[in-house]
Amino acid sequence: MNMIEFRNVSKIYENDSAALKDINLVIKKGEFVFMVGPSGSGKSTFIKLLIKEISSTTGTIFIAGRNICNLKNNRIPQLRRNIGCIFQDYKLLSDRTVFENIAFALEVIGKPNYIIKAQVPQVLKLVGLYNKMDSLPHQLSGGEQQRVCIARAFVNRPPILLADEPTGNLDPATSEGIMKLLSRINLIGTTVVMATHEKSIVNAMRRRVVELEDGIIIRDQKRGVYGS
Amino acid sequence: MSLVFRPKHIFGETFSSLRRNFLMGFTAITTVAITLFIVGVFSIIVFDIQSVLNSIENQVEIAVYLKDNISDDLKIYIEDEIKEWPEVEEVTFISKDQALERFKTQNEGSDILKEIQGNPLPASFEIRLKDPQKIEQVALRFVDKDGGNIEGVDEVIYGRNYVKKLFSITAVTGTIALLIIIILVLATMVLIFNTIRLSIYARRKEIEVMKLVGATNWYVRAPFLFEGSFEGFIGGGIAVLLLYFLNRFLLIKGETALVETMRIKNLALLGTDNVIIFIYLAIIVIGILIGLLSSGFALRRYLKV
Numbered sequence: 075m076n077m078i079e080f081r082n083v084s085k086i087y088e089n090d091s092a093a094l095k096d097i098n099l100v101i102k103k104g105e106f107v108f109m110v111g112p113s114g115s116g117k118s119t120f121i122k123l124l125i126k127e128i129s130s131t132t133g134t135i136f137i138a139g140r141n142i143c144n145l146k147n148n149r150i151p152q153l154r155r156n157i158g159c160i161f162q163d164y165k166l167l168s169d170r171t172v173f174e175n176i177a178f179a180l181e182v183i184g185k186p187n188y189i190i191k192a193q194v195p196q197v198l199k200l201v202g203l204y205n206k207m208d209s210l211p212h213q214l215s216g217g218e219q220q221r222v223c224i225a226r227a228f229v230n231r232p233p234i235l236l237a238d239e240p241t242g243n244l245d246p247a248t249s250e251g252i253m254k255l256l257s258r259i260n261l262i263g264t265t266v267v268m269a270t271h272e273k274s275i276v277n278a279m280r281r282r283v284v285e286l287e288d289g290i291i292i293r294d295q296k297r298g299v300y301g302s
Numbered sequence: 303m304s305l306v307f308r309p310k311h312i313f314g315e316t317f318s319s320l321r322r323n324f325l326m327g328f329t330a331i332t333t334v335a336i337t338l339f340i341v342g343v344f345s346i347i348v349f350d351i352q353s354v355l356n357s358i359e360n361q362v363e364i365a366v367y368l369k370d371n372i373s374d375d376l377k378i379y380i381e382d383e384i385k386e387w388p389e390v391e392e393v394t395f396i397s398k399d400q401a402l403e404r405f406k407t408q409n410e411g412s413d414i415l416k417e418i419q420g421n422p423l424p425a426s427f428e429i430r431l432k433d434p435q436k437i438e439q440v441a442l443r444f445v446d447k448d449g450g451n452i453e454g455v456d457e458v459i460y461g462r463n464y465v466k467k468l469f470s471i472t473a474v475t476g477t478i479a480l481l482i483i484i485i486l487v488l489a490t491m492v493l494i495f496n497t498i499r500l501s502i503y504a505r506r507k508e509i510e511v512m513k514l515v516g517a518t519n520w521y522v523r524a525p526f527l528f529e530g531s532f533e534g535f536i537g538g539g540i541a542v543l544l545l546y547f548l549n550r551f552l553l554i555k556g557e558t559a560l561v562e563t564m565r566i567k568n569l570a571l572l573g574t575d576n577v578i579i580f581i582y583l584a585i586i587v588i589g590i591l592i593g594l595l596s597s598g599f600a601l602r603r604y605l606k607v
Contacts, residue, residue, distance in 0.1 A: 125514070148518070155516035165511055182517035226515070 075103045076139065077234060077265040078124065083133030085119050085289075093119035095289040097133070101267065103233070106260045108276050109269040110300055111286035117269035120286070121236050124267070125157055126150050138233065155183055158227030158235040158264075162242040164219045166211040166226075172198070173207040176226045183230070197229040201255060217248035221255065228259055235259060237268040241275060249275060276300040313528070326504065327533055330497035334537025334592065335544070337490035338585050341483055342545045345581055348479035355472040359434045362468075364441050364460040366427040370398075372454040377425075380454060384429060389440055392430045398423055424456055435469060487588060495596035498530050502600055509604050519605050523598075530597030531590045538589025542582045549578070 078101040085094040094116045101107055109117045122128045123135060126142055134143050142153060166175050173194055180190045198204045201221040211219055220240060227235060237256065241249035253275055260266045270276065276283060276299060283298030284291055366384075368377065377395075384393045396404070401423040409415060431437060437460050444451055444458045451458065502509070512522050 151516040151518045153516070154514060159514050165507065165514070167508055167511065178511065179515040182512045182515060182521060184521075230515075 076100050076136065077103045077105070078267070079136040081134045081136070083123070083130045083135055085116075085123060085128065086131045092289050094123075094130075094286075097289075097291060099284065099291065099294070101265060103265055104260070104263050106257070106266045106279070106281040107268070108279070108281060108283045108298075108300075109267060109286060110271060110276060110283055112271065115286040116289040117286055118238060119289075121159075121238050121267070121269055124234075124236060125154055125159060151183070155230060156232045156234065158230070158232040160220070160223050160227050160235065160237040160240045162239040164211070164223040166219060166222055168211050171208050171210055172203060172214070172222050175211070175222055176229050179226045179229055185230075193229055197225045200228070200258075201225045215248070216244050217251060220244065220248075220252055224252070224255060224259070228264075233263075233265060235264050235266045237266065237270075239270055240268065241270065241272060246274065250278075253279060271300075273300040326497060326501040327529070330494055330501070330530075330533045330593075331537045331540070333493045333497060334490065334534055334589050335540035337486060337493065338538050338541035338589055339544045341486045341490070341588070342541055342581060342585050343548070344479070344486065345483060345584075346545070346549075346578070348475070348483075349577060349581070351475055351479075352472065355468065355475070359468060359472065360430075362431075362434045362437060362460070364427075364429040364431075364437060364458065366429065366444060366455055367424040367457045367459070368426060369454055369456045370424060372425075376454045381427065384427060387440065387443075389431050389433060389436045390429055391432045394428045396426050396428060398425045401425065487592070491592050491596055494530070494534065494592050495600055498526070498533075498593075498597040499600040501529070502526060502597075502604055506604055513605070522605060523601055526597045526601055527594055530593035532593070534589035534591070534593025535586060536589075537593075538586040541585055541589070545582070545585075 078099070080097045080099040083094060083097045084092065086092045097116075097120075109120055111117055119128070123130055124137070126145060130143060134141050136142070137153065138156075145153060167178065170178065176194045176197060177190045180193065185193075195204060195207070198207055201224055203218060203221050203225065206214065206218065211222065214222065220243075224240075235256070240256070241252055244252065249272070256266055256268065257279075280297045280299070283293065283295045283300070285293035366380075368380075381393065381395060384390060398421050402421050405423060406415060429440065431440060441458050441460045444455050446452050509522055
């Protein structure tokens with residue numbers, strides 16, 4: 075089953091700079107895909123298009139078989155509830171505890187309390203932070219904060235997980251832990267798309283690699299490494 | 303939609319936000335209170351100027367002085383004629399004796415009374431109109447084709463220029479007042495818009511996260527809209543309280559004096575009239591609307607994520 079499909083997708087920003095040019099790409103359910111390339115190559119645009127933070131200029135994007143390009147504005151929240159997002163800067167709310175940060179993601183989509191109370195501890199166990207649920211973000215290390223971010227993205231069990239440079243601020247040892255966690259989530263059946271420019275991680279994982287340069291796919295390799 | 307109206311979420315978010323951003327909320331409320339207070343004082347003053355002018359307008363009369371040699375038949379004929387005109391509210395006949403009597407009471411103790419021999423004062427009709435604006439039109443009916451007065455009438459007095467000026471003053475003050483009130487309300491809106499924008503800016507990360515995990519726009523918007531209208535409501539309420547005390551303890555005395563000397567009714571400042579209650583309610587409603595609209599506008603940018 076095709077989880078994500080780009081058909082002739084181009085994105086041209088208002089200042090006429092093309093971020094993506096005629097992209098054709100299929101990502102199957104359960105795949106783990108690295109999007110690699112230098113900054114400005116279109117990785118972030120790719121991710122923003124998937125959660126419809128921006129819209130493509132031409133072409134169509136399908137998620138789980140549904141065209142999201144003609145999605146009405148009031149249907150966007152529904153789309154985003156099925157896509158978990160992880161960021162380089164974690165985007166945690168500093169005045170809320172770990173538990174509250176994760177619960178927040180469920181609250182705002184209207185999940186009742188008993189579900190929140192059941193699911194948050196469960197996902198915290200998955201990311202290994204069960205005993206830190208009452209800590210505030212600034213009391214945690216960078217790796218732990220990223221785990222909270224992953225927990226928040228995954229607590230709703232979305233079929234797709236997008237990670238934009240998730241290890242960008244972390245040292246190699248911590249990054250490895252994060253990658254193990256993402257692999258586990260992928261093994262459960264979640265499709266994971268990760269944008270990165272960290273060579274060592276890509277090389278260690280040996281997963282599918284899609285390389286972008288100036289908005290064009292220049293390489294798509296089944297078990298690739300960073301740089302051909 | 304069921305997601306939108308969750309009172310616990312809306313009220314909880316609003317009050318925790320007011321607590322977290324106390325200074326911001328305090329600024330917004332103070333701004334609404336001060337500007338709406340000014341708007342209120344101004345509306346009351348304008349309303350009172352208008353009612354002073356209106357009652358002066360309503361005191362405007364036409365005095366038709368009759369010749370001393372007028373026959374009773376002609377006098378009755380003229381009186382009946384005047385009574386049939388649709389513009390006329392009331393017509394009073396003042397006989398020569400009554401005119402003298404009135405003159406004496408008005409000038410009691412004055413030397414002028416000793417000078418008067420016999421009765422030099424004419425009899426007259428005093429005409430009050432339903433619509434004072436028509437005064438000239440009515441007065442001209444006592445003029446015949448040649449430009450003189452009709453038979454039996456000596457003089458018609460209605461202060462033409464004075465009346466015209468009065469009417470134009472009334473119209474101009476009304477327009478200016480409305481303009482100033484509109485400008486003040488707009489200025490308030492800009493101020494509230496900015497304060498709420500700051501409050502939203504302080505919470506932009508929260509909004510971003512909400513949007514990214516799939517909260518609906520209304521879910522994000524509702525607490526802010528409620529916060530805005532709540533601040534507007536409190537600000538408006540404070541303005542009304544200030545107006546009430548100002549009214550109660552400072553202005554009533556002066557106004558009472560004015561009312562007694564000028565026989566003017568319906569002064570808003572007296573607080574007895576419905577008008578003051580209307581102004582109070584309007585200020586609170588304007589406060590709520592200002593808060594609601596400003597936060598709505600301020601949010602638009604942040605909801606685009």
